[in-house]
Amino acid sequence: MDNLFSLGNATFENYVGITSGYTEMAYQMSAHVLTVGFAIMLAALLYFVLTMKTVAPKYRISSVLSVVVMVSAFLLLMIQQQNWTNAFVFDAESGRYFLGSETDQFNNGYRYLNWLIDVPMLLFQILFVVSLTKSTFSSVRNQFWFSGTLMILTGYVGQFYEVTNPTLFFIWGAISTVFFIHILIVMKKVITEGQQGVPEKAKRYIGMIWTIFLFSWMLYPGAYLMPYLFSLGLEPALSEAAVVGRHITYTVADVTSKVIYGILLTLTAQEMSKADGYDYESLSTTS
């Protein structure tokens, strides 16, 4: 068991920070992208709180779950950003940022533990907006939770090995992918059933949800593999472009899979509320 922890600088971000260091532009772009990520989460949190009453009461739990996701993403991504800016120290001589000698190392693990909260919530959330016609609520929910949790935990273990042990890195990544594929299959079923017998506009939104779900969730394995996608070999690339690319990919994926997904669920719920006879825009009271 001790072996599990006997790892040196476990991420390729740290290796780049030791070997070549980061230029001003690469270091700052990373800091900016990480910052805009958590700022969007807090901004969207307010959006979900303030638009909650635009949908009928039975759909509001979807907004609540978006709020839960936003809080955890905001906090963990903020700490991830601080982890970045604390880990590297400017060296005036070379004009580059190097890994500090006594600072915490950079590690993407904050993201993973954020997803441990968010992934089950995001998958759960859609079940309060769309209606299942054949599957049962509890069976789908349990499958989502089971595979969602195991996908994250196995990926979390795997990412510790991305530099020190590529074999273990790929094995854990492959196990994680099995759960990921299971989630995609179940989600496709939910989408197909959910599109039946709903207003035309709601049906279109549900179709968009599937598109952005597929797009954004596929970015995560891409970001996981980033050091190897840039090297196209069995050694991780020690390229600062790959580091910046990974920050950008994770941020785009997080914003799409959490914020845009949540907004589309709100829009879907608004259409279904109207069809149910609840029309927020023509309410004459101030409530």
Next chain:
Amino acid sequence: MDNLFSLGNATFENYVGITSGYTEMAYQMSAHVLTVGFAIMLAALLYFVLTMKTVAPKYRISSVLSVVVMVSAFLLLMIQQQNWTNAFVFDAESGRYFLGSETDQFNNGYRYLNWLIDVPMLLFQILFVVSLTKSTFSSVRNQFWFSGTLMILTGYVGQFYEVTNPTLFFIWGAISTVFFIHILIVMKKVITEGQQGVPEKAKRYIGMIWTIFLFSWMLYPGAYLMPYLFSLGLEPALSEAAVVGRHITYTVADVTSKVIYGILLTLTAQEMSKADGYDYESLSTTS
């Protein structure tokens, strides 16, 4: 690709901080202006939340979008301010502030990534208050988002070169300006159509929105070019007055284009709500 990042101290704020350093007055004025900027955003956030119900439900999404803008501007401008105060270190011998040897360099990029959220939202926002008579909602929205995003991203890349490579700085700035001009043209169309068939008072407010929009958005290219406006040459000015001037310009522009703009949209929506038969002031319930 790696070449893209091989830049030294990328901003003229850092160059001034290396060469002449900052007097107490210039350093502190910058810190104060940056601070009042993010304080105004948090204050205005509360204004937009608390006045949301003064407009009819269909206009409230404009207030929600103002809140989204306030949150992201508050967070990113606060971090921008911390970036300023952390980057420079007081030197007791000379009584001036110099760029720290191991601190993060100062970079305006936080602002840019804040605008990446705010610009699409601010442009989108007006479409929920004014009615388009000839243009279609989705076409205008897409044009706003397309040009808004590209204007910011190209400006963001450009600002990294303001000292190290003036040619690239001007080229990226010029590309950004093309998108800016497109936005102005589309916005003028929205304003003209929006003034048709609305109550006299609302029409006046919409006219004021155009004036402050034009004024405040024109300040941004001015701030971008500040080091060259002060030198009136092909070398950036290493003047602390230009640094302070840029902080002031950005702050005035941010407050006008986000806060005053949002307040005028709220006032417009109040007038249109009254015309629609929703009069908050004469509501007799307490809700």
